[in-house]
Amino acid sequence: MTTETAPSTHEKEHGMSDAGYIRIALILAAITALEVSTYYVDFGVLFLPALLIMMVVKFVMVVSYFMHLKFDNKVFSFLFYAGLFLAVGVYIAFLATFKFFLQ
Amino acid sequence: MTDVTHDHASSTGISNVKLGMWAFLGSECLLFGGLISTYMLYRGRVTGGPRPSQIFDIPFTSVSSFILLMSSLTMVLAVSAAHKEDDRKINLWLTVTALLGATFVGGQVYEFTAFYKEGLGFSTSLFGSSFYTLTGFHGVHVTVGIIMLMSLVGILKRSKVPGKKAEVVEMIGLYWHFVDIVWIIIFTLVYLIPV
Numbered sequence: 523m524t525t526e527t528a529p530s531t532h533e534k535e536h537g538m539s540d541a542g543y544i545r546i547a548l549i550l551a552a553i554t555a556l557e558v559s560t561y562y563v564d565f566g567v568l569f570l571p572a573l574l575i576m577m578v579v580k581f582v583m584v585v586s587y588f589m590h591l592k593f594d595n596k597v598f599s600f601l602f603y604a605g606l607f608l609a610v611g612v613y614i615a616f617l618a619t620f621k622f623f624l625q
Numbered sequence: 626m627t628d629v630t631h632d633h634a635s636s637t638g639i640s641n642v643k644l645g646m647w648a649f650l651g652s653e654c655l656l657f658g659g660l661i662s663t664y665m666l667y668r669g670r671v672t673g674g675p676r677p678s679q680i681f682d683i684p685f686t687s688v689s690s691f692i693l694l695m696s697s698l699t700m701v702l703a704v705s706a707a708h709k710e711d712d713r714k715i716n717l718w719l720t721v722t723a724l725l726g727a728t729f730v731g732g733q734v735y736e737f738t739a740f741y742k743e744g745l746g747f748s749t750s751l752f753g754s755s756f757y758t759l760t761g762f763h764g765v766h767v768t769v770g771i772i773m774l775m776s777l778v779g780i781l782k783r784s785k786v787p788g789k790k791a792e793v794v795e796m797i798g799l800y801w802h803f804v805d806i807v808w809i810i811i812f813t814l815v816y817l818i819p820v
Binding site: 538540543544546547550551554557558560561570573574576577580581584585587588589595597598601602603604605606608609610612613616617620622 | 637639643644647648650651652653654655657658659661662665666683684687690691694695697698700701702705798799802803805806809810812813814817818
């Protein structure tokens, strides 16, 4: 016997159920464990790229699913990512001015 | 009891409150971007006092990071409960979120105290100044979030929510998740990448 229920208003609007949020949290926890493992295990040349990729994946997952940006109006995405990319661009230029990347 | 409801929808059909919150979070990216890049620039400038690798306790900070990450889950469950109009679960998840946040802040206070005892004061080195400024600003943001969460629990109990209940919970949720994503960046760039 199946016990399927109709999706709630929240699920219709945001495309996620509570079980979905728990799944996302478990993935985030697993990525965090992988990040911490880089402190103990030698990843060689992959160390820095792997850490940065995992950081970006976690960031995007929280913003997309927990903050609902993936399911919300695109204007909100524009407002947030405009601020984010402006910050990244300005501060990469700032760090380049101080020859940070040549150290 | 009924909520006092004010409709914030604009002519575009987008909530003004939500629009304002996302614009605020976009601007916060610039604030933390400045603090993070200043830390990156100065983290190797240690003329006196301990170096980052000598004082960072990665297992301890990893547990703190995990706690803050899980508080994002409890926060999103509170938002979900608000959309389902389940008051009991809203209060439960908001309180759990505040407790997890308080645990994180407690951990940060312990960490700062331990670092100070090991010789890293605010003005010991450029590394110390930029580290305390960055993580301190983040800690203050978490503390403000905890105050907002506990205030919301009190307001909800008195049923005096200004506006739509689900929207108010969602706005505080957005702020809380933002604090979490800032820590995701700090944890990697400050703690896990060695100088």
